[in-house]
Amino acid sequence: MNPLSILRSCWPEGSLREATRQKLVMRQLSLHTRADRMFRVILLLQWVAGVVVALWVSPRTWIGAQSMVHAHVIFAIVGGGLLASLPLAMIAWRPGRLSTRLCIAVAQALFSCLLIHLSGGRIETHFHVFGSLAILAAYRDWRVIALASLVVAGDHFLRGVWWSESVFGITTASRWRWVEHTAWVAFEDVFLFIIIRQSNVEMRQSANLLTDLENAKREAELANKSKDDFLVKVSHEIRTPLNGVLGFTEVMQRGGHTAEQQKKFLQTIHRSGQHLLRLINDILDISKMESGHLDCQLGRCRPDKVIDEIVSVLRVRAAEKGIELESCWRTAVPETIETDEMRFSQVLMNLVGNAIKFTEHGTVRLTAGIHRTDEGSILVVEITDTGIGIHPEKLERIFSPFQQADNSITRRFGGTGLGLPISRQLARALGGDVSVESQVGRGSCFRLFIRAGSLDGIALHNPAAPLPEAPQPTSPPANRTDLEGMSILLCEDGEINRELIGWVLTAAGASVSYAENGQQGVDLIEDCVEKPDLVLMDMQMPVMDGYAATQTLRARGIDLPVIALTAHAMSGDEQKCLAAGCSGYLTKPFRLEALLDMIDNTFETTEQAEASWEDCVGA
């Protein structure tokens, strides 16, 4: 390794995080202060040791019979005291400073010279130099080692050139003997530098690790707090519509209401249920986004149609609040763009729904346009409202999950605070983003950007096309009877669901049999000669779940249509069900119409069973 690179790497500071750097500085300060305290003792000990050695080896000098204190004793007392004085003062008043340890380095190196002198130049005393360098390495600072080595080298140079016997013990030494001695010191220095480097690297790694641990702890605490906040908010959001469901259900159980009142109660119960469903879907969406499982299915879709549908759906809600909902195109309308229609629609629904929600009077306007860039075309939809507006400091906060501008907003307008974060994530997944401008009291303007894909060869139309009329609220469909004569096996462990689905199927004319788990269902099918026309399979059941039951049926050559019913709505669940052998897939809660349609569609594509299932069960 290049010596210069070793020197440079003795203090590897590059690209340190601020928190890590602070920890490193604090640790270095602690280390240097500790080493200072150690040298306070060492310097005092050396001073005392020098005096003791002088008193022991050469206490007095003689002129005949008369004696006086030997010069070595004076050197030991005065010289040792002088050497130790400034370092001790700096340790007392400037602990941990670079200047303090450099001063100590000089003193330590010169203490070697003094002790060598006091010991009569004994070669063994020279090991004090190597010992001093090793102890100075406690500072983990190459500058300390380098300075001490320079002092030793300088002393050897001066004495070696002019008084070689005072340092080498001989007068016959070469004038370059000091180089050899310095080389031995440098030899030790190389190893000390390597050790210091390793120590500093380890210290930095340790500081990094500590920073990571602290960050992780902080994040865990934040996550824990977020979880608590989440539970509180979700709990509130669930309890509010649930209160409507339970309350109106109880009111209806008491009886004594007119048909009109009952209808209104049922509508409220249904609306509350839908609100709960939206909440759960939002939470699932957030979960998918955070786990990186958000999938977008790109395809060609008509943007004007999507916008018109959103406007159509939400115009009723806007009309109920007495505000206007408008849309227009300021550029030509591409016939199609390449995006995920469902996600695009979801984002628009969130943004426009929000705008209506926070607007008391005035207008909500959608303005769409296509912008062509070097990287492709971008669809921009501006949703401008004349609502309450958002404080500038809280503009970014609204895109964090479960965050609204402030708690008063939650109390006044409700909501989970999930709509905007989901919208931004979806927009980003579609190659764009959501931005916002707002003025408190004057309204907000949300801009949705999504990548439109290539528009080469795509026709552009005049945007002046009339918007379709808003659909009128429709009543629930009358009971259908199009499952007449069909036999259906319902594998469902939930008693309420068994009862509900059984009632619907029976009302539709089907003959329904029941199994409480997958094993029962498989046994029933295998034991009967005449198989059912179709199986509705709950995928989560005790004993044997729907996946295993379906796989068992397929493995035994039974090719009955099996429709999976699952409360799992995460990405990949449908593929998992289909991979298990299911013919269709419905997510709970499902609309009853959707269930009947699914049965119809599945049944049409499947051959009728030859044997009568009812006979089999009856037998």
Added chain:
Amino acid sequence: MRSDQQFYKGWRPVAWIVLGTLWLVGLGGLWYATTRYQFRRPPVAESSIATSWPATSRLELAARRDTLVYLIHPRCPCTRASTRQLQRLLDGNLLRREQQPRVLVLASVPSGAEASASPRHEAQRETDSSWTDTDLLRRCRQLPRSTVVLDVGGEESQRFGGRISGTVLLFDSAGNRLFAGGITAARGLEGDNPAAARLHDLLCRQATPSPSLLTGHSVSSPRPSLSAETFPALGCQLCLPSGAAPSDDSQAATAAQTPRKTPLPRAL
């Protein structure tokens, strides 16, 4: 109050810089003083050292080999290095048997030291043994072919003209002085040096006669004498008779002509 604090805070670094500078200057002075001390010659003249074996000396000159007189102060700490250096020179590994000189260690002690060594003076016994049983004397007794002579009062040392402990005198069998001076290069520092090398050469040449080109007989090559000015001894001053002043060789010889006033040196 605040301005005072700012004043002291502002001047604090300057104070440290001044202190540091003074400290470095002091260290430089210390470094110079210790180094200079190692090479500082004692404030006495060495020119009075006898150039030939003093006629009045009570010591006996060896007839068939050189005689090395080693003048020491028994309590001089710096002479330990000279003794170790001499030990190395006279070691059997460096000199053959016939090259070994007779070594006379002349340890000068104050005249009161021997007198007070009587058991009747219990209080002074320790003090006296500190002169007559020192580590240095024990080392000198271990020198090859050595005889340690206690020179009470230092008169014998004075005859040889020595003043400084660690002085080595080498005489040939004819009494001619071949070498005089110290054998360490610095005070208390043993190690190879020109004086020790020179002494070694002189001892070796004693037994390596070179053949004469004219007669074919072996004759000893002349060995030039070296003065103590060239290689000064660095040590304590010897115990000499009170009032003894630096003198030249003739004075030393003259002083040595009154043997009745000088006590007989005592071999240890």
